[in-house]
Amino acid sequence: MLNIPKLKNQDSPQFLLMAGPCAIEGRDMALRIAEQIVTITDRLQIPYIFKGSYRKANRTKIDSFTGIGDEKALKILQEVSQTFGIPTVTDIHESDEAAMAAEYVDVLQIPAFLCRQTELLAAAAATGKAVNVKKGQFLSGASMRFAVEKIQETNPAAPVLLTDRGNSFGYGDLIVDFRNIPEMRSFDVPVIMDCTHSLQQPNQASGVTGGKPKLIETIAKAAIAVGTDGLFIETHPNPAEAKSDGANMLPLDQLEALLERLVRVREAIL
Incomplete structure (x- = not known):
């Protein structure tokens, strides 16, 4: 399993889970979500990394929510890690954000639109933290x-992960090519x-991204079946x-049942 500090259940045959809110909206919400997911993943022996963006840089409209403040959100991520003994992951968008975010989290995530930015990738690697690169929708x-x-x-010691999130399909939809x-x-x-x-419907005329959350389980089952880590x-x-x-x-109250089903899929293909 990944060489990420504090990652639980490193010998587990289960898939790794990165999960949490899209953005850090506040301390209480982040801790509440983390506590629920930790309880579930501990029981199912699923290695878990808490996810939360400290800032949302890629928004459709200028008045869209971007965050509660960089330092405030990063300190919440740090508190989640310290409270539950789990690693955390957050996005970075500019090269000079890498060192700052690395002081608080265990995994630096490169957004899909930025996956070709050489300086950004190098800056993330230079921190020595694990780097999760989202595959561009255009690649x-x-x-x-x-x-x-x-x-x-840049840094042979920096662990690398790659994340698929679909490919652009026309102007307002995505499709997953499981060959990736x-x-x-x-x-x-x-x-x-x-x-x-991967189930987003971007570039909507309203300026608000749509989605198809009812298909989350379909995408997850298919991904496990073809060998995702x-x-x-x-x-x-x-x-x-x-x-x-x-x-x-995904509504948080649906996560436990979904993970139970996914664990059975994983066990069936081992």
């Missing part, structure tokens, strides 16, 4: 080997399937009230 899985090379050549999972696994790095962002799921107690990406998030 094949095979082309992601260059992102891996940029990180590994084995292609990216051939680079000898763990591959994660983003089961929520982990799943990425954004979840919220009430997605309709979420300040970011609520249209494609």
Whole structure:
């Protein structure tokens, strides 16, 4: 399993789970979500990384929610890690954010639109933290080997993960090409399937991204069946009230039953 500090259940045969809210909206909400997911993943022996963006830089409209303040959100992520003994992951958007975020989290995530940004990848690698690179919606899985090379050549000790989140399909939809999972696994790095962002419906006329959350389980089952190492799921107690990406998030009260079913799928293919 991944060499990430504080990662629980490293010898578990189960898939890795990255899960949490799209954005850090406040301390109490983050801790409440983390506590519920930790309880579930401990019982199911699923290695878990708490996910939360400290800032949302890629928004459709100028007045869209971007965050509660960088330092405030990063300190909440740090508190989640310290409270529950779990690693955390957050996005970075500019090279100078890498060192700042690395003081608080265990995994630095490169957004899909930025996966070709050499300086950003190098800055993340230079911190020595694990780097999770989202595959661009405009790229094949095979082309992601260059992102891996940029990180590994900058810092061979930095763990690398790749995450698929679908490919652009026309102007307002995405489609998942499951050939990308084995292609990216051939680079000898763990591959994660983003089961929520891959169901986005971007570029809507309203300026608010849509989604198809009813298909989260379908994407997750298919990804496990073709050998993904982990799943990425954004979840919220009430997605309709979420300040970011609520249209494609999984209601938190549905997560436990979903993971139980996914564990059985995983066990069936081992």
